[in-house]
Each structure stands twice: as structure tokens, then as C-alpha cells.
Amino acid sequence: MRIDLTDTTASKINKALVEGRRAIGTPAVGMVLTMVIVTDEENAYDATKAAQEASREHPSRTLVVIKRTKRSPRDRQGNRLDAEVRVGSDAGTGETVVLRTHGEVSQHAASVVLPLLLPDAPVVVWWPVDAPDDPAKDPLGALAARRITDAYAVEDPIGALALRAASYAPGDTDLAWTRLTPWRSMLAAALDQARAEVVSAAVESEAENPSAELLARWLGARLGVEVERVTTDGPVVTAVRLGTPGGEIVIDRPEGPLATLSLPGQPQRTLALKVRSTAELIAEELRRLDADEMYAVALHGSASGTKESVQHA
Template sequence: MKIDLTDTTASKINNALVQGRRAIGTPAIGMVLTLVIVTDEEHAYDALKAANNASREHPSRKLVVIKRVSRSPRDRAQARLDAEVRVGTDAGAGETVVLRLYGDVIDHAQSVVLPLLLPDAPVVVWWPVNSPSDPAKDPLGALGQRRVTDTYTAEEPVAELSARAAHYAPGDTDLAWTRITPWRSMLAAALDQQPGIEITSAEVEGEPYNPSGELLAMWLGDRLGVPVTRSVSGGPGLTAVRMETKNGVITLDRPDGALATLSMRGQPDRAVALKRRDTAELLAEELRRLDPDDIYASSVKYGVDRLNVAPAAPKAEAEAPAEKSAPAKPAPSPAPAKKAAKK
């Protein structure tokens, strides 16, 4: 069921939600959270489709905030709120309100969203694209206990990771981080099979400008305390992780984006499922836990600039012979030169 409201208010939207629930015969709310989706018109359809699929695991009220930029100065001076209320099968498991903001009300989106939040329920704010540099201080982000961004959609994804580290606040997370959960689980399980093994270095291979590769490399560097190299491949996504140990190389190789092979010395190669997941699966995973992710915080603060850095000792040893062999003969000292002149 859909109800269109033009030039409306938050109270009229709440009345339309009650009317819609009664019309389909479900007056009880029965939702566990409010999901605020901040996006533009271009990406609204895909974002809402993913949220509807995720809501089958997490029934929620979905508030889609679309800021419509007016073309003329007259239109920009006129504040207006249009809404589309969806309940029943059109809204997944829960209910949906699509909010289109015009004019000055764009700068006060939080005042529109606040009266529509479910009482006594957690709030998650998700930016599918164009996330703010500091989500916790954003007016809409301040309403949420959890703030979800996606650095993969940024123009410079790797540089965006530095901004995430600089402005991190408890409750921030990133779908680029969620994408590597199966990789982290599989690598941790591989190391558990060889307790006490000493790792000397690691390498993460994947597409260029893929922030998931950088996050996985930073996680390895932060957890293991070893130098990590980030190398480039043709993809899709992440393709391999190699960990050098004194007992050989542990390799997790996924060339096709679906099936990976885990190889380690002394054990037969094993095929493991590492399918690339869609946005709905990633969002559903993030909604399972609403407490701060301390492991993500530690990993993103590790720093992209610390990747691809060779150990200091080998570098010094390699340069030492070149420095010693540079001068062919020592230059004569000034004192012997003067004595020779007197003679």
C-alpha cells in the first residue's frame, strides 16, 4: 500500500502510517529499529531495495531522506516536504517513508526525521553514497547509535580511509570493512590450526582503489605486528592473501570472486566459499550488532601510509655496501699538501 503526501508535515506522515497499518490489518508496530537512509534520487531505488531485503531479518522503519536541489532562486527559497508512505508488501518487513526535501528544509533534515523515529528503538543512519567527512557530527548522523558509510563509493576510496580514521567516533562503521568479514574469519581459522606459528610478513592482493584491500592489510598489520604489502591485481575484488611464516607460506587465493583455495604447508589444499556478497547481505550483517566495533576502529587507525613499508634493517644493510664503495680514493688532506709546497 502506498500513500502519497505533497507539501506535508511530520504529523500528517505519522497519521498516514497509522492509517496504512490499519488498512492492511496490522495495527501493531513490531519493529526493532529505525533505519535512516540518506541518499540522492539516483541511488535511492537501489538503496531502498537493499534495505527492504535486509529488513526481512531486521524488521524496521525505513526513512529515506532525499535532498532535492532546486534550480531557480525562487524555488530554493520555498521550503517543501513531499512524502511517500509504504506499508505491507511494498515496504518489505516493516514500513517505509520516502522523504523528499526542497528549499530551506534541506538544511534542517534532522527536524523532519526526529518526529518519525520509533520510540525506544535504536537508530542506524546509512549513507550509500556521498557520506559526510565526520558522520558523528552530521545533524542526521548525531541521531544514530550506529553510522554506516561505504568508502567504496567515494571518488578517492583510499584517501577516504584516512578521513574515517581522523574523525572516527564509537558507532562508526564501513561496508568496505563488512566485505572482508569472511576473509578475516578464514585467515583467523587458518592460524588457529597452527598455534604458536611465527609470521614474518604478509601480502594482500586485489583491485586498485579497493578500500577493502587496504582495510584487510591494515587489520593484518595491526593484529600481527608485521610488515604488510598491498599489491594490485585485475580482480574481481580481493584475490589473494599470503602470510610468510618460518614454516612456509599460508595462502588464501580467490581468483574468480566465488571460490577460494586455502593452502598451507603440511596440509592438503582446501576449497572454501568466499562469494562476493551484495549490499543487502552487508547491511543485514551490520544491523546484527549495534555496539561499537573496536576492531574496526583499531584497524582503520593503523594508517594506510604504513602499508608497503619495507623493514628498516634490510634496507640499511642493502645500502651500506654502496655507500662504502662510492669514493674511489680518499682525498689528500690539506696538511700534506702544504708540506709538499715548502719542499
């Protein structure tokens, strides 16, 4: 069910949500959090779809904030709020409200969002693109227990990581780090099996890959070794090599959903290591809303000590 509201207010939106729930026969609110997505018109559809898929695991109220600061020739009311309320099958397992703020209303988006937050429920804010330099001090970010950015969505991802490191606050995270969870799990398992001292390390990926940069910093901080950054044709992270006195530990995924694990003195194994969808990444981030200490370690790890080389497949 969809309800369109033009030149509206937060109270009218809340009333429409109640009416929508009653119309579909579910008057009780069973959602566990509020997800606020701050995006532009171009990326709103994909971001909303990902949030709705994630809501199957985490039923939530999703507020999509689309700021329109410029007046169009046909826009006679330059400062206003339009909304599209979705409940039932049109909103996954929760509720979705698409908020289009026009003119000066865009400068006060937090005042629009605040009355629409679920009471006594955590708030997560996600910027699919164009995140603020300091998410925790952003008016919307200040409302959240978890603030999600994505270094992949900017022209200079390594520069974006520098901004994230400078402004980091507990609760901040980035999808470039979330994409590494399977890699980190497999590397930890491999080191448990090998039980050997790591004396060198290398991370192979496409150029300017923020996940590879975070992985290299994390390995350097945790293992205390210099990490070589090797540029390949990709896609994304293609391999990690850890040197030990007994030989190399290698996880290699040149392409596709499968990787190979090589341990000294053991037969090669095949592992599932697919590139996960945005919905899967968001669902993972919603499982825990406390500070991600390992992300902070990786973010503040030294990038200056890494060596770089180029290898073409």
C-alpha cells in the same frame, strides 16, 4: 500499500502510517529499529531495496531522505516536504517512508526525521554515497547509534579512509570493512590450524581497493608485521599470503564465489567466499549496534609502512 503526500508535515506522515497499518490489518508496530538512509535520487532505489531485504532479518522503519536543494522551473513552492508512505508488501517486513526535502527544508532534515523515529528503538543512519566528513557530528548522524558509510562510493576511497580515521567515533563503520568479515574469519581459522608465527604478509587486490587497504592495516596491527600491498587485475580482494617459517598460508580467490586455502603440510581446500550483496552487508551491520573496535584498529592502522608492488593476472 502506498500513500503519496505532497507539501506535507511529519504529523501527517505519522497519521498516514497509522492509517496504512490499519488498512492492511496490522495495527501493532513490531519493528526493532529505525533505519535512516540519506541518499540522492539516483541511488535511492537500490539503497531502499537493500534495506527492505535486510528488514526480513531486522524489521524496521526505513526513512529514505532525498535532499533536493535546487529549485526546478516548475517548482513554485521551493521549500516543502513530499513523502511516499509504504506499508505491507511494498515495504518488506517493516515500513518505508521516502522523504523528499526541497529548498531550505533540506538544511533541516534532522527536524523532519526526528518525529518519525520509532520510540525507544535504536537508530541507524546509512549514507550509500556522499557521506559527511564527520558522520557523528552530522545532524542526522548525531541521532544514530550506528553510522554506516561506504568508501567504495567515492572517487578517492583511500582519502575517504583518512577522513574516517580523523573523525572516528564509536558507532561508526564502513561497508568496505563489512565486506571483509568472511576473509577475517577464514584467516583467523587458518592461523588457529597452522599455529605458526607469521613473519610476512601480503594482500592482493585491484588498485585503490578500500577493503584491501583496511585488511592490510588490520593484519599489520594484529600480527606486528609489514604488509605488502600487491596490485592485481582484481576483482576486489583476490588473495592474502601469510609467510611462516614452515611455508605460506594462502587464501586465493582470483574470481567467482570459491577460494582455495593452502596451509603448510596440508592438502589444498576449497572454500565458499562469494562477494556479498549490499542487503547482506546491511543485515550484518544491524546485528550489533555497539562500537566496532576492530574497525577502529584497522582504520587507525599504519598505511605508510606497507610496501606496494604490481602483479597482473
